[in-house]
Structure formats: C-alpha cells, structure tokens
Amino acid sequence: MKSNVPVNHSIKKTDKETLLKWYHLLFLGRTLDERAPNYLKQAIGWSYHAPAAGHDGIQLAIGQVFRKNKDHLFPYYRDLQTCVAAGMTAEEIIYNGISRDADVAGGGRHMSNHFAKPSWNIHNVSSCTGNHTLHASGLGRALKTYKETDAVVISSQGESSVSEGYVYEAINGASNEELPVVFVFQDNGYGISVPKEDQTANRKVAKNFEGFKNLRILYCNGKDVFDSMNTMEEAVEWSMKEQKPVLVHANCVRIGSHSNSDRHELYRDKNELSYVKEYDPLDKYRRLLLRYNRATEEELKEIEEKVAAEVKAAHKKGLAAPQPTPESIHDFVTPEPYPASKYPEGLHNFDGPKVKLIEALNETMKAEFRKNPDTYIWGQDIANKDKGGIFNVSKGMQQEFGKTRVFNAPIAEDFIMGTANGMSRYKKDMRIVVEGAEFADYFWPAMEQFVETTHEYWRTKGQFSPNITVRLASGGYIGGGLYxxxxxEAALTTFPGVRVVYPSFADDAAGLMRTSIRSEGLTVFMEPKALYNSPKAATSVPDDFEVPFGKARIRREGKDLTIITYGNTTHHCLEAAEKLSKEGIAEVEVVDLRSLLPLDEETILASIKKTSRAMIVHEDKVFAGFGGEVAAMISNLGFEYLDAPIKSRFNLYTSWV
Incomplete structure (x- = not known):
C-alpha cells in the first residue's frame, strides 16, 4: 500500500480513472466467467468451472490490494475475478481454463479454474478445499522470520471450507505465532448444495473464531465494491502494522450453480434465484456509475467493447496454443537431488570411533544447520529445555541455533506438514526439516498435507519445489504396541514426487540425512527407532559423509541366496546369514536397500542374477507391504534369473532348509 492510512473509497470520493479501471476489471472477469462454460460445451476444455459471479466486490478488492512480487496470494478455485483484478490477463485465464502448455499456473497440469501465477507470488493451490490456509500461515511465518514487515499473505476461500479441521489449525497457528496473514471467507451461503446452517451453528462462520487471541475480525458486504475495498485495505494495513492475522468475512451471493457439474435449481427455489440476480454486484456498480454521473453510458459501452475485443483475441491465442505433450507427464515429478558424489561406491570402512545411529542423525543435522542458515526444524516436543524430542534426536539444537530455527509445533500433524509446505515457498535456498509425528504411526492426520506436497513440483511445472525432509520414527521392537x-512406508511410497529412505546403520543414516537436507524436493526419512542406541547399528562416520538416493548397499557378499531388506530387519538378516554360513548351509548375500523410493533395481537384479534365489525380509503387513512391490519388480524384470519362487513371508532359517 502507498499509505499507512487506507483511502475511504466511495462512489463520490474515488477518482474517475480508478472507477473506470475497476469497471474494466469487473467486466473482463464477468465476460471470462460467462464464456467459460462454452469451452466445455464445445469439448475444448474448462472441464471444471466454478463461477465467480456474485463475489465480484470482494474479489476485485482482494486482487487490487495484492501487490505482485511483494505480497503472497492464495486464491481458491472460484477466484477468477480475484486473479483478473490482480493483473492476470485474459490469455492467462483462458490458457488455464483449456489446459494449454502456456498456462502460467503449471502448464495445464492442474484442473481448470485453478488460476495462479507463481512468478508473481500468486500461488498454485490444489483442489482440496481450504487446505492452502495452512500454506498461507507457513508463508506468514517466513515473512515474520525474515522481518519482511511491508508484506502480507492473503488467503481466500469459501465459507464452507472452513469446516475443514486444517483451517482451524492454520488460523490457530497464525494467531499463536502472530503472523501477517489476511484470511478471507467468501460467504455465499452454500457448500455445493449444502446450506450454511448444515455447516455451522453461527450464521456468520467468522464468529467461530472470535475467541482467538491476536486475531482481528472484519465483516463486509462482498457484493459491494466500495465496502469490500475499504475493508480489504484496512485488513492489509492493520496486519502489516501489527504483524498479526486478520479474518475478513465477506457476505456474497452465488448467482450460478456451484460448478458446471451442479444443478442448483434442484435445491434452490425460484424466489432465491431471482433474489441473487437482483443483487448482482456488477449490475449494481454499473448503475452507481451512471446514477452519480461518474461515467456515461458511452464510456461504459466503450469499455465493454474493448473487453469483448480483448477476450476475442485471447480466445484465438488460446485455441492456437499448443497442448502439453503426452510424454511431458514424466517431467517435473521429482527435482534432481543433491548428487552425493563425494564418497564413491565401495568406500565404506572408516577409521575412527563408532557412533550410535541417534548421534549420527543429531550431529549431521547440526552440521547442516551450521552450513545453511536458512535451515529450520519443528515438530512435536522437539525443543523443550534439554529435551530434543521423545527420543532426543534433536537434542541441543535449539540451544545452538535458537528458537527461531528450532521450535515446538502444536500437536497437529497437518499443521506441521502444511506450514512446512508454505514456509518453503519463501525462498529456494530454504531447507526445512520436520518431525512429522512423534511416531510414524501418528502421521496419518498429516496425510492430507503430505499428499498435497508430493505433487507441488509436478503441478507447478517445476516452479515450486517443497524442499522438506520429513523425519518419522518408525518400526517395532520397543514393545510399543499399536500406534x-x-x-x-508401503503407503508413503505409492506417491510420485517423494523420496523415501530407511537406513539401518549410523553411517547411512548420516549420509542420507545430509543428502536429504541438501536436496531440492520432498524426502521422507524413516528412522528405525529400535536402532537409535543399538550397538549393532553403530559405525564410524566421517564428518561430511554423503549417501546418494536410489543406491542399495551390499552388506554381505554371497552366492546361494539374495536377501533384500532394510531398516531393523537388516540386522536380523545379517545374523541369520552368518548362522547359515557357520553351519555350512549357504552363503547368503544381504542387500540393504537404504532407499525405497527411488529403488535400486540394478543392484537387486544383479544380485539375484548371481544367486538365482531371492528372499525379501521387512517389517510391515504381510499383505500389501513394501516387499510385495520389490517382489513384483523382480518377477517382472528378473524372473529368468530365478531357480525358485521368491520368499517373503517365512522365517529365514526354516524357509531355506
């Protein structure tokens, strides 16, 4: 904003140039909005269209207060007018709607009507309604961390998406951390066909948040351009000045159906449909311009004709623009990792004292935090006085790096994961480590945000990479029982766009942690908690040890049987292999996968080609565990090398005998 004092906009006080500019933006947005369904009817595209008509006032205001490359904007799928008001062109809107490669949101990779322009800080969000609220809070944390006090984050959504639990987590976090985020609820009274009274007891959903400390709540008429503009300017100015969150509740109407797949006449009567059309914000604004002599009919007609020509030209360019090529689906799935080339294959035996796996993780994280000051870690119970997590993996980190870089998160796994996604958007050099849950078993509440984060790089066509390492204490052998x-890991490895690693020894734990933190993209780091302090997992570890992704390690050479394993069971397999060797039964080769995704198919196939027998040993469910995927890969690519069926579910010793 140019001033710390918001302008009091009105039909009489606002200058004519601004009034006509707003009319141009409003008419352009409405023209595109009304044209969108025709593309679907002609089988050209725009398979999903959620009309913005009825939200025009608040959306114009959101777009106009947003400053590109300074503020950050998270629009939702109904925010066509918002994005037009923020400066996106008719061409950019149409490219997105008909999924062309030129789409600035992500090259046509996302469902239409999800408008974005990451190069301007108009962020690409997914179809999971309201989940970008968490990303907005994470980015607000980044603004506060880097003391960028002349900027805000604006997050926009419908009122029904506020029923999602992660929205409360986001606003609670913004309130608790005092973050400069403006949350806008565009209330049109319906969540598809579900009326507001079925969503919440309060007629105005913003009232659900009145008890939140540090949160200012403003109400406005989202159908009215001037009330919306004044409210949004006040919200942004206050949020920047006070460095606290604001909630703007804008009362709107939904003139059309929820989307082009919805028939609102099935649940809205004729009186209601007539009522919402009478309150059309565009028609009201046009009438005001004429009534108060702020514009002539000829001036407005001229604008309308210019818009028609603008949209017609954009339409022609859209139809002529190339489609994404089918083979491009494989591009931008996962960013290129840190090469980890310092220690070539075979150089594994080091002189020096042995350290436990927990010490290797702790020292490696500290070393990486020293190396890159833009590295952060948070999670549940990780930074409380002398305690560093329930297993003390992060012990001493807050004392060395301070509370800004090492801090506790609420017991809200979605919040932990979602704000990591958001904060990592601030700068490419940032690296975030989160303890996704105290135990891997508790990560399920974070799956909404985990799934979202796995496809950010692909969905944005490489414009945004969430550079996040998710630490999870995994596995049994501690008498912990359920949860x-x-x-x-079998569930996590099904998602493209993520790497999953699972070390068995201290050196690999250190090397993979270093590679994970230094790499761009999302990595899940499974830590076998039973081995944290186990002497059998202890090794000597160089200070700068690196391990590449997708490279297994042969822990024991053999010629009679290949055992493929990882994590806790690596040690069981090594012990069993030694027993078989001492008893003269077999020489077993033990392949420690270390990296589950990507998987080292080459090493596995080379080993079974040598031994002609394969056994897979791992912790997990017998049915649909990760070992089943390894077995399928061997059957597909290495069946000709086998002299016996793959074993994966029996006791090692008895199955061989």
Whole structure:
C-alpha cells in the first residue's frame, strides 16, 4: 500500500480513472466467467468451472490490494475475478481454463479454474478445499522470520471450507505465532448444495473464531465494491502494522450453480434465484456509475467493447496454443537431488570411533544447520529445555541455533506438514526439516498435507519445489504396541514426487540425512527407532559423509541366496546369514536397500542374477507391504534369473532348509 492510512473509497470520493479501471476489471472477469462454460460445451476444455459471479466486490478488492512480487496470494478455485483484478490477463485465464502448455499456473497440469501465477507470488493451490490456509500461515511465518514487515499473505476461500479441521489449525497457528496473514471467507451461503446452517451453528462462520487471541475480525458486504475495498485495505494495513492475522468475512451471493457439474435449481427455489440476480454486484456498480454521473453510458459501452475485443483475441491465442505433450507427464515429478558424489561406491570402512545411529542423525543435522542458515526444524516436543524430542534426536539444537530455527509445533500433524509446505515457498535456498509425528504411526492426520506436497513440483511445472525432509520414527521392537510400532512406508511410497529412505546403520543414516537436507524436493526419512542406541547399528562416520538416493548397499557378499531388506530387519538378516554360513548351509548375500523410493533395481537384479534365489525380509503387513512391490519388480524384470519362487513371508532359517 502507498499509505499507512487506507483511502475511504466511495462512489463520490474515488477518482474517475480508478472507477473506470475497476469497471474494466469487473467486466473482463464477468465476460471470462460467462464464456467459460462454452469451452466445455464445445469439448475444448474448462472441464471444471466454478463461477465467480456474485463475489465480484470482494474479489476485485482482494486482487487490487495484492501487490505482485511483494505480497503472497492464495486464491481458491472460484477466484477468477480475484486473479483478473490482480493483473492476470485474459490469455492467462483462458490458457488455464483449456489446459494449454502456456498456462502460467503449471502448464495445464492442474484442473481448470485453478488460476495462479507463481512468478508473481500468486500461488498454485490444489483442489482440496481450504487446505492452502495452512500454506498461507507457513508463508506468514517466513515473512515474520525474515522481518519482511511491508508484506502480507492473503488467503481466500469459501465459507464452507472452513469446516475443514486444517483451517482451524492454520488460523490457530497464525494467531499463536502472530503472523501477517489476511484470511478471507467468501460467504455465499452454500457448500455445493449444502446450506450454511448444515455447516455451522453461527450464521456468520467468522464468529467461530472470535475467541482467538491476536486475531482481528472484519465483516463486509462482498457484493459491494466500495465496502469490500475499504475493508480489504484496512485488513492489509492493520496486519502489516501489527504483524498479526486478520479474518475478513465477506457476505456474497452465488448467482450460478456451484460448478458446471451442479444443478442448483434442484435445491434452490425460484424466489432465491431471482433474489441473487437482483443483487448482482456488477449490475449494481454499473448503475452507481451512471446514477452519480461518474461515467456515461458511452464510456461504459466503450469499455465493454474493448473487453469483448480483448477476450476475442485471447480466445484465438488460446485455441492456437499448443497442448502439453503426452510424454511431458514424466517431467517435473521429482527435482534432481543433491548428487552425493563425494564418497564413491565401495568406500565404506572408516577409521575412527563408532557412533550410535541417534548421534549420527543429531550431529549431521547440526552440521547442516551450521552450513545453511536458512535451515529450520519443528515438530512435536522437539525443543523443550534439554529435551530434543521423545527420543532426543534433536537434542541441543535449539540451544545452538535458537528458537527461531528450532521450535515446538502444536500437536497437529497437518499443521506441521502444511506450514512446512508454505514456509518453503519463501525462498529456494530454504531447507526445512520436520518431525512429522512423534511416531510414524501418528502421521496419518498429516496425510492430507503430505499428499498435497508430493505433487507441488509436478503441478507447478517445476516452479515450486517443497524442499522438506520429513523425519518419522518408525518400526517395532520397543514393545510399543499399536500406534507406536507400525510401519507406514508401503503407503508413503505409492506417491510420485517423494523420496523415501530407511537406513539401518549410523553411517547411512548420516549420509542420507545430509543428502536429504541438501536436496531440492520432498524426502521422507524413516528412522528405525529400535536402532537409535543399538550397538549393532553403530559405525564410524566421517564428518561430511554423503549417501546418494536410489543406491542399495551390499552388506554381505554371497552366492546361494539374495536377501533384500532394510531398516531393523537388516540386522536380523545379517545374523541369520552368518548362522547359515557357520553351519555350512549357504552363503547368503544381504542387500540393504537404504532407499525405497527411488529403488535400486540394478543392484537387486544383479544380485539375484548371481544367486538365482531371492528372499525379501521387512517389517510391515504381510499383505500389501513394501516387499510385495520389490517382489513384483523382480518377477517382472528378473524372473529368468530365478531357480525358485521368491520368499517373503517365512522365517529365514526354516524357509531355506
């Protein structure tokens, strides 16, 4: 904003140039909004269209207060007018709607009507309604951390998405941390066909948040251009000045159906449909301009004709623009990792005292925090006085790096993951480590945000990479029972766009942690908690040890049988292999995967080609565990090398005998 004092906009006080500019933006947005369904009817595209008509006032205001490359804007799928008001062109809107490669949001990779321009800080968000609220809070944390006091984050959504739990987590976090975020609720009374009274007891959903400390709540008529503009300017100015969050509740109407797949006449009567059309914000604004002699009919007609020509030209360019190529689906799935080339294959035996796996993780994280001051870590119970997590993996980090870089998060796994996504958007050099849950078993509440984060790089066509390492204490052998001993890697490895690693020894834990933190993209780091302090997992570890992704390690050479394993069971397999060797039964080769995704198919196939027998040993469910994927890969690519069926579910010793 140019001034610390908001302008009091009105039909009489606002200058004519601004009034006509607003009319141009409003008419352009409405023209595109009304044209969108025609593309679907002609089978050209725009398979999803949620009309913005009825939200025009608040959306114009959001777009106009947003300053590109300074503020950050998270629009939702109904924010066509918002994005037009923020400066996106008719061409950019149409490219997105008909999914062309030139789409600035992400090259047509996302469902239409999800407008974005990451190069301006208009962020690409997913279809999960309201989940970008967490990303907005994370980015607000980044603004506060880097003392960027002349900027805000604006997050926009419908009132029904506020029913989602992660929205409360986001606003609670912004309130608790005092973050400069403006949350806008565009209330049109419906969540698809569900009326507001079925969503919340309060007629105005913003009232649900009145008890939140540090949160200012403003109400406005989202159908009225001037009330919306004044309220948004006040919200942005106050948020910047006070460095606290604001909630703007804008009362709107939904003139059309929820989307082009919805028939609102099935649940809205004729009186209501007539009522909402009478309150059309565009028609009201046009009438005001004429009534108060702020514009002539000829001036407005001239604007309308210019818009028609602008949209027609954009339409032609849109139809002529190339489609994404089918093979491009494989581009931008996962960023290129840190090369980890310092220690070539085979150089694994080091002189020096042995350190436990927990010490290797702790020292490696500290070393990486010293190396890159833009590295952060948070999670549940990780930074409380002398305690560093329930297993003390992060012990001493807050004392060395301070509370800004090492801090506790609420017991809200979605919040931990979602704000990591948001904060990592601030700068490419930033690296974030989160303890996604105290135990891997408790990561399930974060799956909404985890899934979202896995496809950010692909969905934005490489414009945004969430550079996040998610630490999870995994596995059994501690007597923990349900929710303290589960393995979830089989579920996590089903998602493209994430790496999953699972070390068995201290050196690999250190090397993979270093590679994870230094790499761009999302990595899940599974830590076998039973091995944290186990002497059998202790090794000597160079200070700068690196391990590449997707490279297994042969822990024991053999010729009669290949055992493929990882994590806790690596040690069981090594012990069993030694027993078989001493008893003269077999020489077993033990392949420690270390990296589950990507998987080192080459090493696995080379080993079974040598031994002609394969056994897979891992912790997890017998049915649909990760070992089943390894078995399928061997059957597909290495069946000709096998002299016996793949074993994956029996006791190692008895199955061989």
């Amino acid at each position: 303290h001993s589960q393995n979830i």
